[in-house]
Amino acid sequence: MALPSDVPTIWPGIIAELPRSAAMLTRLFSDPSLLPEVQKYSGWMDDSESEDSKTKDDDQEHCPLGDDDLDDGDLRGSSRAHSEIAGEDEEEDEIEEEDGGDEAEGDRPKKRGPKKRKMTQARMERSKVRRQKANARERTRMHDLNSALDNLRKVVPCYSKTQKLSKIETLRLAKNYIWALSEILRNGKRPDVVSYVQTLCKGLSQPTTNLVAGCLQLNSRNFLTEQCQEGGRFNGPNPSFSMHPYPYQCSRLSGSQCQSGSNSHSIRNHAYCSGYDSVYTGGGSPEYNSPEYEGPLSPPVCINGNFSLKQQESVSPAAEKSYHYSMHYPALPSSRPAGSHNLVFGSSGVRGGVHSENVLPYHDMHLHHERAPVYEELNAFFHN
């Protein structure tokens, strides 16, 4: 941007005015009662030259006026604010500065740029109302976004009321989940449980990885224990292997449930307690009518059936106790020997099952076994 031709002329005047201007600004910004003066000179403040050496933080730091007292946007002299104001009708003649000569007029340097309008009290009020309305809309928008994120949290593989996934982790896990399901459909075969968990946890933070992996492992252990109790063996027909190893199991693991596989019956008793269709009927927060299951619903993603499958193939029930999982992300070696499920949650190096650090904080951890849009397809596939 070319400098105006009058710069050489006014430059000495600007420099000479700096000390006095600084003192005036300090006084103006430190005394709310001088707001009209601030308004009067706001256009001058807007001058890019006087702003060059000032950061936004400096502006805010030196301006003690709160949002309720003053519209920052106007003080900061955004062109947007002025352009909005420009549309107001009754003050068309209130151009702050008239075209004048090149010389600095009086004590003030000439202002360049678009014409600024005086910030009358009425204009200030309108601007403030406009800003407040915009803020309210923005709040509503963000609340809607958060509601959508909450709904997403409820349909990703692991859910905890108290230990909510962060927004970014929710999105990552959802992406991984979609990817994992897509891979299952595309490949048309049972996924390797390790790679499945690996896919789910890809790019997740270590705590989230622990949460997800711990969640899946818990369900696995419950399932395995129940299998042991009921059938005394792991082989034979494997109706549990699918994306819903327990039919529509919507277990909500309490701490005690997490610790004992014998509770898996009670967990399963929650099956069929609520229908998926009841979740997404209005687009808003779902209502859960079942007194037995007050948690949210999620798709059938538990892979305990997968674990079951692995047990059938290579792990004896006795070995299940030492069945541990390593979950080093992002570097879980792909060349790991087959059958060696060395998943360790986190850097603690805990082995041999669920470490309390990984599980206990999530007493209301949910394992998700509800219907999902992909359920029918998956179900059909796995039961063919």
Next chain:
DNA sequence: TAGGCCATCTGGTCCT
């Protein structure tokens, strides 16, 4: 106390 996460405010941009 540093860092992560979040809500909110704010100004800019684009669209209707």
Next chain:
DNA sequence: AGGACCAGATGGCCTA
């Protein structure tokens, strides 16, 4: 013109 969307800034809260 007004609303939606976005990104930056800021401050509060929580946790390791």
